[in-house]
Amino acid sequence: MTKSRSEQFFEIAERLLPGGVNSPVRAFRSVGGIPRFIDRAAGSRIYDVDGREYIDYVGSWGPMILGHAHPQVQEAIRKAVERGTSYGAPTVQEIELARRIIEAFPSLEKIRMVSSGTEATMSAIRLARGCTGREKILKFEGCYHGHADSLLVKAGSGIATLGIPGSPGVPACLAELTITLPFNSVEAFRTAVDRYGKELACVIVEPVAGNMGVVEPLPGFLETLRELTRQAGILLIFDEVITGFRLTYGGYQNLCGIEPDLTCLGKIIGGGLPVGAFGGRRDLMDYLAPVGPVYQAGTLSGNPLAMAAGLATLDILSSQRADYDVLNHRTAELCAAMGRLFQAADIPVRINRAGSLFTLFFSDHDVVNYETASLSNTDRYALFFKGMLERGIYLAPSAFEAAFVSFAHSEKDLEETLSACAETIKTMKGGI
CATH class of the missing domain: 3.40.640.10 (Type I PLP-dependent aspartate aminotransferase-like (Major domain))
Known part of the structure; x- marks a missing residue:
């Protein structure tokens, strides 16, 4: 099987950089698979070296509130x-x-x-x-x-x-x-x-x-x-x-x-x-x-x-100070809709949100500190992460990070995210 360009680059990177990365979470070790090497980004989207397009909820871990390449x-x-x-x-x-x-x-x-x-x-x-x-x-x-x-x-x-x-x-x-x-x-x-x-x-x-x-x-x-x-x-x-x-x-x-x-x-x-x-x-x-x-x-x-x-x-x-309320409301609606999808599938989750930040914990416990966060099912998160990635949604490669919604995320982006979530949940039923 022909290796993707990301796989090829990662093999080279592992020879030159500890773990193949310059910041540990990027290595995908907690979710499995090979990290995607990013070629460019614009608005709510990032594009890897293999030409794949993703709706990005990492946003360089927070700073891209206006979207990429504003x-x-x-x-x-x-x-x-x-x-x-x-x-x-x-x-x-x-x-x-x-x-x-x-x-x-x-x-x-x-x-x-x-x-x-x-x-x-x-x-x-x-x-x-x-x-x-x-x-x-x-x-x-x-x-x-x-x-x-x-x-x-x-x-x-x-x-x-x-x-x-x-x-x-x-x-x-x-x-x-x-x-x-x-x-x-x-x-x-x-x-x-x-x-x-x-x-x-x-x-x-x-x-x-x-x-x-x-x-x-x-x-x-x-x-x-x-x-x-x-x-x-x-x-x-x-x-x-x-x-x-x-x-x-x-x-x-x-x-x-x-x-x-x-x-x-x-x-x-x-x-x-x-x-x-x-x-x-x-x-x-x-x-x-x-x-x-x-x-x-x-x-x-x-x-x-x-x-x-x-x-x-x-x-x-x-x-655009007033637009913060709009962004926070749209993030709340996205989280609520995701929560309903998991509830319908009888998969326990807790979605914690603050403004345009959110984390999806696979847990039936409320998450209020590190002890309760650590009860989250990280294997199930890895399954969810992989399913979403395959469907063009780029989430944090860690169960203990935030997702970031930006002003660049459109209603269409959120609809595609929910569609990918629904399809991913179907593949998770009966899983870990």
Whole structure:
């Protein structure tokens, strides 16, 4: 049998790259099969090297809220390229993007640009430790905040997908400084603050978890985090790398009315180019060098290409703020229709949704934290994933990731997705 071009490229990639990929989940190991090598993308669609077309619900893991290759964003990048790709010096564009972001987030007075979400969370935690003089941090099981050493303890995303508890290479002394608790557990958090409050520099949390699959905060959870951290002098960090500009123009904090001390951003603010940012109150941010003692630097921070793409993206999103409600409603309708298809087939699922994010858990338990997420039937998800892929629907190759609906997804796209879902369910009946 003649091998597909993706199969041929993957064989070459495995000789050159660990696992054949540059980010572990892309290897398809938890769902089986060979990863598709993507040749191009436009709107809601991606196209692989074999010429196959897919409706894309990965969206580069979140940033493509406008769809792929949006003409306005592409033109902004083209103009930026003509002026040079990197200067390692200040630009007007980074000032303007910072201003736009600060205007959208009431809790932000100053921000610093970096090149990834991992850099943002790592730097925010260093800043919190520097400001407070404390060393311990607290995170929640299943929340993934990038691959910095202290943050891989009981992380979600690829760690959950690969079924490993953390990572070799993380010194035990660093792991000991990281306290992990169940997401959505007010009781566990109260106990931890009582025990460790004076040692904790910060609490970092995804206000809506997106890396164990989508899990919304239960009523009172974030409110309790804010109240108790403020009382104990602990800095509260919201990791809004996924949720920033995804659920509304701003962050989830705009919707819930809770202001953290520091916020981490990425993905959408770069319009598809590598970017991250962290920011917060002026007094905290002024602890950063060169005005303060906490050092952080980056050659490509605020690079002109990412700034141009981010500005163009926020320009468009700002002009269509009301459309977020439409996008969120259409995503809700898609999830409800999928749920009815599974119910009719007597296949237990829980579809968790927040705005235009959703995760389909093959479980008969409500998913409210990592423990309940881990009860999901990953073998059944792999069957569903393969069936949808064969029918031209590209979902995350992991049961513990979010699906992303973009403004580029049309009614026709959603109808085709539901049709593919119905056909896939037929093949799953009687399966695992």
